[in-house]
Amino acid sequence: xxxxxxxGAKPWCEGAIAADPxxxxxxxxxxxxxxxxxxxxxxxxxxxxxxxxxxxxxLVGLAQKATDYSDRDVETTRLVAEEMWRIIQRRRxxxxxxxxxxFNTLLLEHLSIGIVACDAEGRLNLFNRVAREWHGLPxxxxxxxxxxxxxxxxxxADGKTPLTMDRIPLVCAWRGETLRNLPMSxxxxxxxxxxxxxxxxxxxxxxxxxxxxxxxxxxxxAQHEAEAGLRLRVAALEAAANAIVITDRNGAIEWxxxxxxxxxxxxxxxxxxxxPRMVKSGQHDEGFxxxxxxxxxxxxxxxxxxxxxxKDGNGTLDVVLQDLPAGSPLLADLTEVxxxx
Numbered sequence: 001x002x003x004x005x006x007x008g009a010k011p012w013c014e015g016a017i018a019a020d021p022x023x024x025x026x027x028x029x030x031x032x033x034x035x036x037x038x039x040x041x042x043x044x045x046x047x048x049x050x051x052x053x054x055x056x057x058x059l060v061g062l063a064q065k066a067t068d069y070s071d072r073d074v075e076t077t078r079l080v081a082e083e084m085w086r087i088i089q090r091r092r093x094x095x096x097x098x099x100x101x102x103f104n105t106l107l108l109e110h111l112s113i114g115i116v117a118c119d120a121e122g123r124l125n126l127f128n129r130v131a132r133e134w135h136g137l138p139x140x141x142x143x144x145x146x147x148x149x150x151x152x153x154x155x156x157a158d159g160k161t162p163l164t165m166d167r168i169p170l171v172c173a174w175r176g177e178t179l180r181n182l183p184m185s186x187x188x189x190x191x192x193x194x195x196x197x198x199x200x201x202x203x204x205x206x207x208x209x210x211x212x213x214x215x216x217x218x219x220x221x222a223q224h225e226a227e228a229g230l231r232l233r234v235a236a237l238e239a240a241a242n243a244i245v246i247t248d249r250n251g252a253i254e255w256x257x258x259x260x261x262x263x264x265x266x267x268x269x270x271x272x273x274x275x276p277r278m279v280k281s282g283q284h285d286e287g288f289x290x291x292x293x294x295x296x297x298x299x300x301x302x303x304x305x306x307x308x309x310x311k312d313g314n315g316t317l318d319v320v321l322q323d324l325p326a327g328s329p330l331l332a333d334l335t336e337v338x339x340x341x
Contacts (some may be wrong), residue, residue, distance in 0.1 A: 019056055021078065022047045025068040028098075044069055048077045050085045058085050112230035114196065116173055120210055122174050131217070134196075136188035157183035159193045172329070173200035173213035183220075195221045251275045265311030279308040 025045040027039035042063040050058040059169050060081035062069070108115055114131035116126050116139070124139035132138055135152040143151055146165050154163040165171055177198045186194045196217040205211040238258055245256040253271045259269050264279050271278070284306065295302040 011338075019051060020051070021074045023069050023074060046074050046077060046082050048074060048080075050081045051087070058088075060084070114219075115213045115214065116170055116217070117212060118174055119212045121172070125212070132189075133184050134188060134194055134217070134219075138192060145174075153187040153189065153191075155185040155187055155193075155284055157185055157195065157197070159185040159187060169198040169200045170213055170215040173202050173215060174210075176202050176210065178202065186217075193221070195224050213299055245271075245276065249275065251277075264308070279310070281284055281307045281309040283307040 024042075025044045027045065028036070044065050044067075045063045046060055046069045047061045049056045049061060050060070058081060060077060062073075062077060067072075067109075092312070108128040111128060111130060114130050115126065115128040115135050116124070117126035122145055123141040125141060125142060127135065127137075127139045137152065140151065145168070148154065148168055148171070149163045149165065154168060155200060156163060156167070163184060169182055169184065172179055177200070179198065181197045181199060184196060184198055186196060188194075192268055196219050198215055198217045200213060200215040202210060203212040203214060245260060246254050248254055252273055252275060256271055257270055260271060264271075266278065292302050292304075
């Protein structure tokens with residue numbers, strides 16, 4: 001590939017094109033490379049390239065020396081140019097590290113999970129914004145590992161038993177363990193209990209030597225409280241005397257309260273997947289059931305007395321049927337009114 005250069009640019013590119021120093025001690029004698037004005041301005045000039053991995057990465061030129069440039073001048077220029085290039089590379093690497101560190105800091109500060117870390121000596125050296133908020137304090141590098149639990153309010157998942165040092169997730173990671181989703185509680189001064197799931201990993205340097213540890217914590221307090229509330233409601237409903245039945249849109253039973261067994265004689269295992277028609281007594285005509293299903297299909301509550309048959313006999317149940325919003329199952333509340341055996 002040929003490159004077309006203006007006459008003024010040629011001397012400056014000579015070293016780069018040849019990947020070797022180019023020295024012009026009499027530029028006026030090179031009209032093919034220098035125009036007269038440039039030759040008068042530069043006088044004598046050497047152009048010295050810096051080569052790295054077979055590529056020209058920088059070009060250094062000198063000018064206006066009163067005497068001719070010698071080989072020693074060229075070698076000195078080369079050494080200076082190479083040192084300049086090393087300095088430039090170090091500065092670039094430092095800028096890259098600073099940018100990466102700034103990015104990592106921003107990332108850590110905007111995460112919604114808590115991040116804590118320690119160095120190779122087991123000294124705390126990082127709490128991100130969330131961790132500082134949860135613990136109510138910044139990391140204290142002078143604090144001994146034995147004192148972490150008391151200072152930062154670390155407890156077992158029960159929220160009552162303080163974590164011993166060998167149970168602290170970050171300490172475990174510092175000792176080389178990798179943990180996944182270990183539950184623990186944080187109760188910082190002036191804050192309510194926070195239940196978190198902690199995952200940790202030891203950190204190794206380029207040579208595989210331990211250099212610290214990192215722990216990531218996810219707050220599951222709201223989820224835990226919601227699940228506890230749900231368990232409480234389910235327990236209360238299961239203790240109710242009403243045999244509430246949930247069916248799909250086709251009328252197949254999906255779930256029922258334990259009272260169904262008492263009122264109908266059918267266990268939950270026997271009932272799931274079957275139609276409530278299993279307790280049909282035959283004492284109501286088709287018009288009765290057509291009206292019932294029309295009412296609940298219109299998203300209204302149907303309430304009345306239906307004579308149903310127990311598994312082992314006859315009984316009368318008061319039935320309330322309600323169709324929930326579209327896509328939801330059908331609820332049937334069967335309350336015992338009288339039983340005849």
